[in-house]
Amino acid sequence: MKFWFKRILISIVVVFLVALVGIAIFLLTFDPNAYKNKLEEIVYNRYQRTLSIKGDIELSLFPRIGLSLQGVSLSDRNSTDTFASVDSARFAVAIWPLMFDRFVVDHVAVTGFKAWLIRDENGEYNFRDLIEHRPASADVAVSLPGASAANSATTQLVQPTVPPVAARQMPVVLGNRTATGTDFQIDIAGLDLKNGEIHLFDKITGSVARVTQLNVNTGRMTFDQAFDVALTGKLLGDFPVADAKIEGQAVVKFNPDQQTYSAQKINVLVNGSIGDLQAKSASLRGNLAYSAYSEMFSASNVEFLVQGELGGDRPIKNLETSLVVPQLKIDRSQAELQVEKLAYRAKGDLPDESFDIAFDAPSLSVSPEAAKGEPVSGTVKLRGSNKTLGVALTLSGLGGDAKRLSLRELKIDGGLKQGDRLVQLKMTSPAHWDRFEDKGALSAMKGDVRIEDAALPGGSFEIPFIGSLQADLVKDELVSEINAVVSSSKLDFRVKATQLKDPKVAFDLTADRLDFNTIFPPVAAKPAPPAAPADGAKPAEPAAKPAADKAAEKAAPTRATTIDLEFLDSVDIIGNIAVGEVKVRELVAKQFTAALRAVDGNLLISGLKADLYEGKLDGKLTANSRNALQADLSLTSVAMGPLLQAWDQQSRLSGLGTVKVKVAAEGSTLPALKAGLMGTVQVRLRDGSVRGINVSQTLREVRAVVRNMFSGQLPDVATQFDRERSTEFSSLNADVEFNHGQGTVKTLNLISPVLRISQGTPASLDIVNNQLDLIINVRVANTATTQDGKELADLRNVAIPIRISGPFDKLGYQVQWKEISNQAIKDAVQDGLLDLLSNKAGNLDQPLFPDSPTPPAPKKPMDPVKSIGDALKGLLGK
Structure with missing residues (x-):
């Protein structure tokens, strides 16, 4: 027994000495610069990219084996433009793992890293070919010098069948023995990247930005094992303008073979301006995971918080918004969705009002077998100096399955309080959505609009309605029909919208009678000044106004109503209107008809006809997005006295006859229109x-x-x-x-x-x-x-x-x-x-x-x- 033990021990020592001598001879005779051209050739043949190493590759043996490179750059695919470059890089290799077919890089230090990431007009990124999994077209064998010095032992590198970043897939031939991809592994004990830059260009949106002063530190990096990542940098943008600091930490894990990626314990903080957002604090915390094969995304304990101000046409101050997602899973391959206690909140101050938004999804579960969940609710509140708007949305009774979702009830409850007027909307309807046919409907809409105003007859007014709405994304259209009762008169409204991304809208409105005074009551006339007393007596002095009222009158500016027709640039509408009787103030028109067309920034109301005070109204109105208005109207055989009396209650002219009006004006306010x-x-x-x-x-x-x-x-x-x-x-x-x-x-x-x-x-x-x-x-x-x-x-x-x-x-x-x-x-x-x-x-x-x-x-x-x-x-x- 001792004899065999002694022989085994001697054999191990001999093998170790031979291996050690072979490695020493290999390292002493190895010239890494001999492979620069070959490496550049391999990269070009595989990726059609040019790899350039301007400096010498330096090999160091102590205290550990290492390689140093200077001036490395990689071009874009089939282009001379630079994709990435490195000023200097050093790789330190651990010797002992090499004895066990493991390539362990103790440390990687990179200085002056730069990359240019571009998305083209088709939405393709310029690094896509580097991460795609595809078979190699040919193997490239590289003979390493020094083979004769190591007892004719040869080492060959064969081109991997996948990108070289997946190093464990790289077959390596050592002598007559092949180390397969499952045997050979690459580990990086740590990465230290300093003073890096990443330039971002998006040719679709026109965005131009860059990350500068990028510093990255990681723990041990190897496939399918979690490692720590910490980074800092500065985001600068030309369009949109940005200047923000970024700090982040996470525990990252990825597996290129299975195309799975995850980031746990995420903690990212951003301070500064990003476009219109001036972020005092923007943070992301939680856990995220994604599988490209199954198209599965999951999130847990996610908190996204933003505090700051938002600029633009409608600036927002004191902005606070948050998204909390304790549990979320989306698996497209299995048609599954799971949500637990999702909550969204937002509030802030607009120039003339404040807003408060809340949305809650307590529990949702959708699968091919069934769909169920607790009611989803949301509210929107707007508060201004003279108005308050509130809208509540509730979705309850989720049913069906992943193929066809249904809701027992979709409920909308809204109210607008403006001055002494309150407008309320209540609407309910069952709903369904077919996921595979991409169409759905609100099949039985039912509700009413209630208006409360002391100026209205009886103090209130109601418009009950029923209807339906269908959406078909395959046909790219939306169709709705509403039947209502207005002032005891029937009203029918039908609308069809196509090309929903840039909608074209066609509608028909018919009604027996429309009295706009019940919806928009006329403003009460100011009391007439007191009549002068008889017999030359001195008129009575008006009662003195309180000081507060005088101050309020002085402070209140006179503001002209703004007319803004810019929305005409973005609409495409065609429609017909037919109303048996229309009443505005005391003015009454019968058999009113009109055809409306709005497209390319122009509005035309043609075929304008009505029976008006024993005569006829005929003509057209035009307008455009530059606030240019035109009227071409004629009144034929009209009783002028009753017409003017109904219009302003001051009939200074009477008679039967014809009036022709052909005028044009341009302006953004009523005084400007008058002046033009x-x-x-x-x-x-x-x-x-x-x-x-x-x-x-x-x-x-x-x-x-x-x-x-x-x-x-x-x-x-x-x-x-x-x-x-x-x-x-x-x-x-x-x-x-x-x-x-x-x-x-x-x-x-x-x-x-x-x-x-x-x-x-x-x-x-x-x-x-x-x-x-x-x-x-x-x-x-x-x-x-x-x-x-x-x-x-x-x-x-x-x-x-x-x-x-x-x-x-x-x-x-x-x-x-x-x-x-x-x-x-x-x-x-x-x-x-x-x-x-x-x-x-x-x-x-x-x-x-x-x-x-x-x-x-x-x-x-x-x-x-x-x-x-x-x-x-x-x-x-x-």
Whole structure:
């Protein structure tokens, strides 16, 4: 027994010495630079990439075997562009594991690593070929020098059948014995990467970013065994702009053979700006795992938290958002989904409101056999200075299986509180979704819309509805039909959307009757100012406002309503509208129809027709995304009095006739649209009246002033519009032309039984400042047939100009005596009438002749009354 033990021991020692001598001879005669060209050739033949090693490969033996490289770079596939480069790298190899067919790298130190990662227009990354598993097209054998020195022992490297990163798959021939992939392993005891850079380019999104100051440290790295990873770096971005620090730790495990990857105990922290996000703190913690073969993703104890601010068109301050996932598993190969206690929260402050979002999925399980789970719920709350919006969503009764999911009830409960108005929506429906056919539906929608407002009749208003909605992603379409009851009237709405990624929408809306006052009640009119007290008494002083109310009035800015039609650039809509009766305020239109088309930033409402106050409305409206609006409308045989009375409750014009409007404007606010108004308005009326002024009565009052100019008491002459007065006409023709909000009356012809009225100069209509300045030339044409004509017989054929001016809501008028086109009457007026009228109009509270009951002496020694009488006689040819 001792003999055999001694022989075995001697044999082991001899084998060890031979091996040791062979290794020593191999290392002393091994020249690593002899393999630079061969290594570059292997890389090019396999990957069509150029490997370049500019410096010498240095071999060191003590204290351990190591290789040092300088200036290493690798190109992109079939390109001269650099994919990755290293300034210097050192590999230290453990000797003892080599005796057992294990290649253990004690330590890898890399300095100045750079990589350029690119995603092309097709979504392919430029490193895909390096990680793909594919068979080699040919084996490449490399004869190592020094074989004769080691008793003719030869070592061959045969090209691996998979990428060289999977080193355990690398067959290695040692003498006449082959170490298979399962025998030969590569371990890296640790990696130390300093001052690295990774450049990122995305040609689809245009994103350009880079990670600089990258430092990575790992524990022992080997396949299918977990190892620690710690990294730090700085993220810089050009588009979107980014400047953030990154720190992270994790326990990583990967197996290229099985294509499984996992990261446990993840702890990643980001501080800084990333695009519009200014992150005070963004962190990710938890465990993640992914299998490429089974397309299985799992997560456990995941917490994703963000605190900071978000910029952009709608900036968010005090942003806080979190996603907590205790358990999540998605296995596409097995059609399985499992969720446990998933919770999402977000809150923050928008410029004019704050928001709060919550979503909870307590337990969900979906498999090919069954689908079940607890109710999923979500809420959205928005709070502003004058409005509050809340929406609650609940999905309950999950059933079916992975092929076809069903919900017993999908419930939406929402409310909008704005001022004194509350709008509530309640809707429920069963739902289903076919996973393989990619289609589903809300099969029986049922609900109602309730509006509460003190301005509404009865204080509230309800719109019950039923309907359905179907979505088919294979056909790429969505179809919905809604049947509702509005103001005891039936309403049907059908809509179909196709090409859902960039939807094209077609709809039809039909209704028996729509009363917009029940949905949008008119704003209550402001109380009229108190009437002036009689007998010249001083009007009562208004009650003093509290100081707080005065301060609020002063602080409240007057804000013009903004008009923004940019959304027209992104919509494609076609539709038809037909309503039996439409009511807006007091305006009523019957048999209303219109066709709508919105595409490429343009909106056209054509075929606009309605029965309107004994007449017809016809025309079209256009608009575009630049806020340019146009109207081409005509009213035919319309009763103008009832129309204007219904529109603004101030019917100043009546008659039956035609109105044609062809105008255009551009602007983002109502004042801007007024200032840019261009176009024409034509009015042709018959058998009507103009309320506010009675021209015949005004002439009679003027005539009375002339007759009583020296009596000491002049009769009153009206100078303000009065609704109790009106001028009747048999025909009225008017043409107004607008240029940048300024209107000019080009034509004004009014014919009444006694009068003929035309426009004079000025004849302007300023809709920007709501002002009118118009001179009308009045002639008495018929003095025989009416009492008015007989009373005005002595003014026949005299052109009397009357100036109408002032704000639209407070018009006044004056006879322009100086402009009367007759020299005789001008002389008579100059002799004293203008002075008297000036005194009369200037101070009605003072007596006409305060110092004496007799008239003052005339300027000329003549009888003024006789002078005016003679002038009138001369004018009349008597």
